[in-house]
Amino acid sequence: MKISAEIKTIIKDSLFTGLISLALFGPIVGLKTSSKGEGLFVTPHVSIVVLLVAACIVGRFLIGLNSLRKKEINLIGNITSTISNYMDNKGKHVAITGVLFAIVFPFLPFTDRYVLDVSIMILTYIMLGWGLNIVVGLAGLLDLGYVAFYAVGAYSYALIATTFGWSFWVCLPLAGLFAGFFGILLGFPVLRLRGDYLAIVTLGFGEIVRIILINWYEVTNGPDGITGIPRPSFFGLEFKKFPDEGETSFHTFFNLEYSTMHRIIFLYYLILVLALITNYFTLKIRKLPVGRAWEALREDEIACKSLGVNPTNTKLTAFAIGATFGGFAGAFFATRQAFVSPESFTFIESAIIVAIVVLGGMGSQTGVVLAAIFLIGITEVFRDLEQYRMIAFGGAMVLIMIFKPKGILANRKPTITLKDYIK
Amino acid sequence: MNNSLLKVENLTMKFGGLTAVDNLSFSANNNEITSIIGPNGAGKTTVFNCLTGFYKATDGEMFLNKNDEIISLKKFTDYKIAQKAKVARTFQNIRLFPAMSVLENLLVAQHNELMVASGYSIFGILNLKRYQDKEKQAVEKAKYWLDIIGLTNRADDNAGDLPYGDQRKLEIVRAMCIDPKLLCLDEPAAGLNPKESSELNKLLKFIKNDKKTGILLIEHDMSVVMGISDHVVVLNYGKKIFQGSPVETRNSKAVIEAYLGVDE
Numbered sequence: 001m002k003i004s005a006e007i008k009t010i011i012k013d014s015l016f017t018g019l020i021s022l023a024l025f026g027p028i029v030g031l032k033t034s035s036k037g038e039g040l041f042v043t044p045h046v047s048i049v050v051l052l053v054a055a056c057i058v059g060r061f062l063i064g065l066n067s068l069r070k071k072e073i074n075l076i077g078n079i080t081s082t083i084s085n086y087m088d089n090k091g092k093h094v095a096i097t098g099v100l101f102a103i104v105f106p107f108l109p110f111t112d113r114y115v116l117d118v119s120i121m122i123l124t125y126i127m128l129g130w131g132l133n134i135v136v137g138l139a140g141l142l143d144l145g146y147v148a149f150y151a152v153g154a155y156s157y158a159l160i161a162t163t164f165g166w167s168f169w170v171c172l173p174l175a176g177l178f179a180g181f182f183g184i185l186l187g188f189p190v191l192r193l194r195g196d197y198l199a200i201v202t203l204g205f206g207e208i209v210r211i212i213l214i215n216w217y218e219v220t221n222g223p224d225g226i227t228g229i230p231r232p233s234f235f236g237l238e239f240k241k242f243p244d245e246g247e248t249s250f251h252t253f254f255n256l257e258y259s260t261m262h263r264i265i266f267l268y269y270l271i272l273v274l275a276l277i278t279n280y281f282t283l284k285i286r287k288l289p290v291g292r293a294w295e296a297l298r299e300d301e302i303a304c305k306s307l308g309v310n311p312t313n314t315k316l317t318a319f320a321i322g323a324t325f326g327g328f329a330g331a332f333f334a335t336r337q338a339f340v341s342p343e344s345f346t347f348i349e350s351a352i353i354v355a356i357v358v359l360g361g362m363g364s365q366t367g368v369v370l371a372a373i374f375l376i377g378i379t380e381v382f383r384d385l386e387q388y389r390m391i392a393f394g395g396a397m398v399l400i401m402i403f404k405p406k407g408i409l410a411n412r413k414p415t416i417t418l419k420d421y422i423k
Numbered sequence: 424m425n426n427s428l429l430k431v432e433n434l435t436m437k438f439g440g441l442t443a444v445d446n447l448s449f450s451a452n453n454n455e456i457t458s459i460i461g462p463n464g465a466g467k468t469t470v471f472n473c474l475t476g477f478y479k480a481t482d483g484e485m486f487l488n489k490n491d492e493i494i495s496l497k498k499f500t501d502y503k504i505a506q507k508a509k510v511a512r513t514f515q516n517i518r519l520f521p522a523m524s525v526l527e528n529l530l531v532a533q534h535n536e537l538m539v540a541s542g543y544s545i546f547g548i549l550n551l552k553r554y555q556d557k558e559k560q561a562v563e564k565a566k567y568w569l570d571i572i573g574l575t576n577r578a579d580d581n582a583g584d585l586p587y588g589d590q591r592k593l594e595i596v597r598a599m600c601i602d603p604k605l606l607c608l609d610e611p612a613a614g615l616n617p618k619e620s621s622e623l624n625k626l627l628k629f630i631k632n633d634k635k636t637g638i639l640l641i642e643h644d645m646s647v648v649m650g651i652s653d654h655v656v657v658l659n660y661g662k663k664i665f666q667g668s669p670v671e672t673r674n675s676k677a678v679i680e681a682y683l684g685v686d687e
Contacts, residue, residue, distance in 0.1 A: 288541055289530070289534050289541055292523075292530055292531050293531060293534050293538075295520070295522075295523055295527075296520045296523065296527075296531040296534075299519075299521060299522055299523060300518050300520055302514075302518060303514070303519070303520065305476075305502040305505070306475065306502075306505055306511070307502075307505055307531060307532045307534065307597070307598075307601055308502050308505030308506030308507075309502060309534045309535075310502050310506070311502065414523070414526070414527055414579055415527060416562070417526065417578075417579045418526050418562065418565075418566065418575070419579055421559070422566075
């Protein structure tokens with residue numbers, strides 16, 4: 001008797017869900033405008049709407065039934081908790097295996113140019129995620145304008161490289177320094193703010209940088225962007241089929257058949273090394289007093305003050321270091337694309353990076369990797385769906401939020417243990 | 424004779440029209456526990472906040488005798504009170520770093536020394552011996568305090584997972600890790616059971632006698648106040664109404680009136 005009453009509520013619940021999804025999908029998916037001859041016409045897409053609504057109703061019903069059985073079939077939750085348990089025990093092995101896999105990855109049989117391009121993109125986001133993890137995950141400062149530092153890095157690389165013609169290896173540190181400098185510049189006035197207020201101001205800063213890039217035509221070439229950014233060279237060897245006078249090209253030096261893949265593979269390794277440096281640095285600095293102070297500030301700023309920790313300086317270092325890594329990633333982005341424009345540095349980029357950090361599990365380095373692969377990978381897998389692929393992106397986020405509200409890997413490991421010290 | 428540690432002169436703190444602390448003067452000595460008591464809203468915590476730099480006093484002076492050098496606490500704001508003047512405090516509602524381990528909590532308290540030793544992170548990144556040695560010392564100091572409060576076997580657990588009484592004790596030893604001259608405790612016995620409360624008394628006596636640290640104590644638990652104080656300052660409506668030994672305080676008419684009201 002009781003069961004049937006519960007099923008009744010589940011059915012009610014599912015129908016209500018159907019109603020909401022109808023209200024949402026009806027106008028968004030169901031009505032499509034098309035221009036024929038003169039004027040716009042509305043073409044209804046009834047079948048798609050019916051399918052989507054039915055899917056929502058059935059899905060909701062299944063979730064309801066599932067919770068009835070008490071024993072939740074929590075697939076994603078199970079997988080991720082297995083992963084996090086495993087990571088706790090065998091973290092080091094997993095990390096080394098992961099890095100080794102990443103190293104041999106370009107030479108695996110199924111790796112073609114497209115897969116490698118996507119991997120480079122994922123690695124860029126991983127690096128950005130690791131950079132932002134210092135600010136958001138460790139220091140607990142919600143920075144919604146991280147893309148500004150990415151942009152500063154990309155544009156400083158582009159401008160220095162095109163104006164002075166210096167090599168990639170000179171411009172890269174300069175781009176990082178510039179971004180770090182901007183981090184300090186923004187940090188000084190802003191870091192007195194807390195929580196939501198900080199988030200809003202950094203959001204504004206991100207937009208300000210983008211708008212300056214659009215409007216400062218004399219320097220940034222406005223919305224047209226900067227073209228002809230030099231490609232990186234392999235210790236002076238160019239990746240060109242026909243090198244210029246006095247240059248040696250990579251394929252002739254190593255006696256290889258010319259292939260565009262060489263450059264892609266080189267870019268892949270470049271971003272891999274940059275990302276790993278970011279990771280190594282973060283893991284190292286987390287165990288230093290400044291890293292512990294970041295986490296302490298995240299936990300309780302007032303207690304920090306009572307212990308003599310200077311909150312402003314501590315936050316500023318987090319901001320500057322995070323910005324520097326953002327700048328490095330930006331420089332890489334510029335040299336990879338050979339073209340930068342303000343289009344690439346919109347708010348959505350900041351949002352994706354924050355999503356990667358938060359969904360990965362604040363402060364977890366491995367979590368960032370998993371979240372980046374999951375979120376960026378899933379949008380790529382569903383690329384055929386065109387504009388609907390953002391639904392897949394949103395869906396992936398919702399799934400993580402439902403099953404792992406604290407992020408994929410939320411376990412924090414102490415930076416130092418008495419156990420190891422006494423040994 | 425220079426046993427005087429803290430001298431508060433004519434301290435006044437106003438919030439708009441409200442005078443929370445009114446022309447308060449008192450002093451506290453080295454190696455003594457001075458309790459500040461008074462009914463709720465008497466301004467006890469406000470005095471603490473002025474002393475420890477969280478509020479900027481409207482008027483008055485506060486002098487601290489730091490190794491025979493008299494310094495004015497008014498000159499230090501914010502975190503510098505702990506860093507430079509070596510005045511440590513705990514909070515009425517415990518403020519640990521709950522998601523960090525017990526040991527990490529105690530290391531954050533030694534942040535400034537470690538920061539210098541790590542060459543503002545540069546030596547630390549390079550993993551120089553100089554920093555490693557300093558870190559070892561810091562861990563040993565933390566272990567020393569953990570041994571005293573009996574939490575050594577929980578050093579690697581999250582501070583937030585400790586029982587309430589242990590969290591209180593941990594907060595006190597965390598404050599002790601900055602090697603304070605003056606330790607300000609805001610209701611350390613609140614919420615403790617009698618056993619924990621007597622352990623706390625023992626800890627405070629140890630800090631007073633063996634560590635030669637002056638303690639300023641706000642407390643409502645009279646068994647603690649009467650049991651360990653050398654000196655009691657009674658506040659009511661921001662004004663000092665009595666100062667004396669615990670026995671004198673217990674018999675003072677003014678104090679009884681403040682707590683129980685006046686006979687009609």
